[in-house]
Amino acid sequence: MLAVEVDKSLGDFTVSVTFVSEAGATVLFGRSGAGKTTVVNMIAGLIEPDRGRIALDGDTLFDSKTRTDVPPWRRRIGYVFQEGRLFPHLSARHNLDYGRWMSGLARDEATFKRIVDLLDIGALLDRRPGKLSGGERQRVAVGRALLTKPRLLLLDEPLASLDAERKGEILPYFERLRDEARVPMIYVSHDAAEVKRIATRVVRLEGGRVVENGGVELVS
Amino acid sequence: MLDLTAQEWTAVLLSLRIAVVATAVSLPFGIAIAFALARKNFWGKAFVDALVHLPLVLPPVVTGYLLLITLGRKAPVGAFLADHFGIVFSFRWTGAAISCGIMAFPLMVRAIRLSIEAIDRRLEQAAKTLGANRSWTFFTVTLPLALPGVIAGMMLAFARALGEFGATITFVSNIPGETQTISAAIYTLTQVPGGDRLALQLVVVAVIISLGALILSEWFARRAAARLHGE
Numbered sequence: 463m464l465a466v467e468v469d470k471s472l473g474d475f476t477v478s479v480t481f482v483s484e485a486g487a488t489v490l491f492g493r494s495g496a497g498k499t500t501v502v503n504m505i506a507g508l509i510e511p512d513r514g515r516i517a518l519d520g521d522t523l524f525d526s527k528t529r530t531d532v533p534p535w536r537r538r539i540g541y542v543f544q545e546g547r548l549f550p551h552l553s554a555r556h557n558l559d560y561g562r563w564m565s566g567l568a569r570d571e572a573t574f575k576r577i578v579d580l581l582d583i584g585a586l587l588d589r590r591p592g593k594l595s596g597g598e599r600q601r602v603a604v605g606r607a608l609l610t611k612p613r614l615l616l617l618d619e620p621l622a623s624l625d626a627e628r629k630g631e632i633l634p635y636f637e638r639l640r641d642e643a644r645v646p647m648i649y650v651s652h653d654a655a656e657v658k659r660i661a662t663r664v665v666r667l668e669g670g671r672v673v674e675n676g677g678v679e680l681v682s
Numbered sequence: 683m684l685d686l687t688a689q690e691w692t693a694v695l696l697s698l699r700i701a702v703v704a705t706a707v708s709l710p711f712g713i714a715i716a717f718a719l720a721r722k723n724f725w726g727k728a729f730v731d732a733l734v735h736l737p738l739v740l741p742p743v744v745t746g747y748l749l750l751i752t753l754g755r756k757a758p759v760g761a762f763l764a765d766h767f768g769i770v771f772s773f774r775w776t777g778a779a780i781s782c783g784i785m786a787f788p789l790m791v792r793a794i795r796l797s798i799e800a801i802d803r804r805l806e807q808a809a810k811t812l813g814a815n816r817s818w819t820f821f822t823v824t825l826p827l828a829l830p831g832v833i834a835g836m837m838l839a840f841a842r843a844l845g846e847f848g849a850t851i852t853f854v855s856n857i858p859g860e861t862q863t864i865s866a867a868i869y870t871l872t873q874v875p876g877g878d879r880l881a882l883q884l885v886v887v888a889v890i891i892s893l894g895a896l897i898l899s900e901w902f903a904r905r906a907a908a909r910l911h912g913e
Contacts, residue, residue: 508807534810535818541811547804550910551826560822564813592911610812 464488464614464648468504468514468524477501477670486662487640487647491681497670498650502616505648506541507534518613535564540607540615540645544622546599548591554602555587561610574609580643581605581635597628601635608645615639618650629656636660657681684883692859693867694887700775700863701843704783705836708790712835713825716794737849738788746852749781753853777854778861782843789838797831798824829906837899841892864888 464483469476477497481488490498503509505516507523510531516524518539523532548557558578562569578584581601591599600620607615617636621629637659639645651657657664658681666674674680686694718724719731737745753760754772763769771777801824809819825832847865854861856870868884871877 506811508810533815534807535813535815537811538813539811541808543804543808545804547808549805549808549823560809560814561812564809564818564822590909606812
């Protein structure tokens, strides 16, 4: 379970959110500029909140009172960015292996194959990101995050840079992640149709604050 | 075509050795300072920046003289190194490597700094979320992405070191077989009657070495850039 209760001032914009996320996919829903990415970056440890507390499965990641701030590389949270952010100098295979190298995990052929099959990226492994399409890159990025065996997966508008056809191509993979791999997810989106398909719970943000918190029925 | 005497060949080899050592030894420092200047904010940053660029704007003879009065055999730092570690730089080829390294340093730092500043920092954030701490992020993402700039910086430094004259001759003089580089040998030959033919041959050698270095570094830089763009 993820518990977030944080404040962060960015110039004259203030993000101040409190929510809890259980199993399944919690969607942070709202217009652009609502503070969704800021919240996700705070969960990942890339932005330090001014005040508050973030805890995952009873493990405190950030607490301004006790001055706890676990660095991002020790949080074991997977992050799929809007633009993929694959390493351009590494092949798809080495991008996938990167997290395992950095965390010193042993080679796990079975998991590797399962995730490669789940995302259908077996044919892309020896290509560099420059030779992949947007949808292919995004699938490799999802695989890369999953292979670090994350306790939580953050997806920040992972389909935003893709056209409608590619969106339709990738969404089923996210549903499989949620239902088969059972990785808890925080999914950022401003697209109602996408949210309806993926969300277990919806947290609606507006102007840096949570305005509604509930089930898929919040999205109309 | 080339009938250089042993003394001229010695000068050529010595120049190469000095330029290679100067470039190789200054590289780690160049990368560290370029990274600090590109990324960190620290007290005295403007001063460090100015100090690094000083050899670019000072007359080379002044840089050489400053080296002489700090690292010379009787100068404070030079005497300390000689008495306690037996290290002497004045009138040695190692001293020439130091003066060449210092003269080349600003060019190296500038090229590397620009390439580090051009890196998409979001890739470094991605590395951190994948479990890479700061040093691993640097060695697996930042440095490989900055490689074309690092190669360019090494090339510029090598060329500058190879051609260095003023600071070197002021600091370590012009001793055949110890500190006489190609540039110093050409200068000496133009000062003696009938030296023009040999001087011209050394000029040809200098042109060949410099062009060779340029072509080699272009080739490496292209390969590195191609890797980054998904070839």
